[in-house]
Amino acid sequence: GQNIDQPTEMTATEGAIVQINCTYQTSGFNGLFWYQQHAGEAPTFLSYNVLDGLEEKGRFSSFLSRSKGYSYLLLKELQMKDSASYLCAVRDTDYKLSFGAGTTVTVRA
Amino acid sequence: IAGITQAPTSQILAAGRRMTLRCTQDMRHNAMYWYRQDLGLGLRLIHYSNTAGTTGKGEVPDGYSVSRANTDDFPLTLASAVPSQTSVYFCASSEGDSYNEQFFGPGTRLTVL
Numbered sequence: 001g002q003n004i005d006q007p008t009e010m011t012a013t014e015g016a017i018v019q020i021n022c023t024y025q026t027s028g029f030n031g032l033f034w035y036q037q038h039a040g041e042a043p044t045f046l047s048y049n050v051l052d053g054l055e056e057k058g059r060f061s062s063f064l065s066r067s068k069g070y071s072y073l074l075l076k077e078l079q080m081k082d083s084a085s086y087l088c089a090v091r092d093t094d095y096k097l098s099f100g101a102g103t104t105v106t107v108r109a
Numbered sequence: 110i111a112g113i114t115q116a117p118t119s120q121i122l123a124a125g126r127r128m129t130l131r132c133t134q135d136m137r138h139n140a141m142y143w144y145r146q147d148l149g150l151g152l153r154l155i156h157y158s159n160t161a162g163t164t165g166k167g168e169v170p171d172g173y174s175v176s177r178a179n180t181d182d183f184p185l186t187l188a189s190a191v192p193s194q195t196s197v198y199f200c201a202s203s204e205g206d207s208y209n210e211q212f213f214g215p216g217t218r219l220t221v222l
Contacts, residue, residue, distance in 0.1 A: 099144075
């Protein structure tokens with residue numbers, strides 16, 4: 001099974017940077033995903049890491065360290081529309097995802 | 110192209126009743142999944158199907174059943190609903206055994222009284 005931990009809530013100011021950490025303990029690892037979920041909506045894919053290092057996609061970056069069981073999602077130049085929940089998910093060797101409880105990010109003007 | 114559709118959008122159900130949540134995708138994805146999302150617990154996998162004709166149990170399968178008669182449809186049935194099954198249910202699909210991400214439907218909000 002998987003044990004995935006991420007902070008419950010974070011607050012940041014518009015234009016700032018926020019880093020959401022995710023730690024995991026896994027019986028099998030085959031990639032780590034980050035999803036964004038606005039209130040009342042479905043999760044949407046943000047990023048994927050399977051090798052150690054940083055993946056950058058516009059204002060969003062995701063980092064993975066497999067040896068430490070650690071990932072972070074970095075949101076830069078925060079905008080009000082970035083207020084949402086961010087879900088860390090680990091895929092096992094059977095290609096099934098296990099999700100963390102999610103981090104609710106509130107962006108303030 | 111609609112992607113993934115779910116029906117109904119929301120439902121209030123009396124305990125003990127049978128209910129089927131529908132999920133249809135038009136992306137010809139091999140794999141499909143059902144999750145429930147509860148406050149503070151995140152998304153939990155109920156059942157999955159790697160390809161038409163096969164299904165498997167996820168983390169919380171008790172009280173639920175699924176079928177996968179074809180590629181596009183993956184219904185989830187609650188044989189006798191209980192209040193603890195009150196949740197938001199999401200269906201998802203992916204291209205299967207690859208690094209590709211899962212795509213989620215809009216969800217069904219189910220309340221069991």
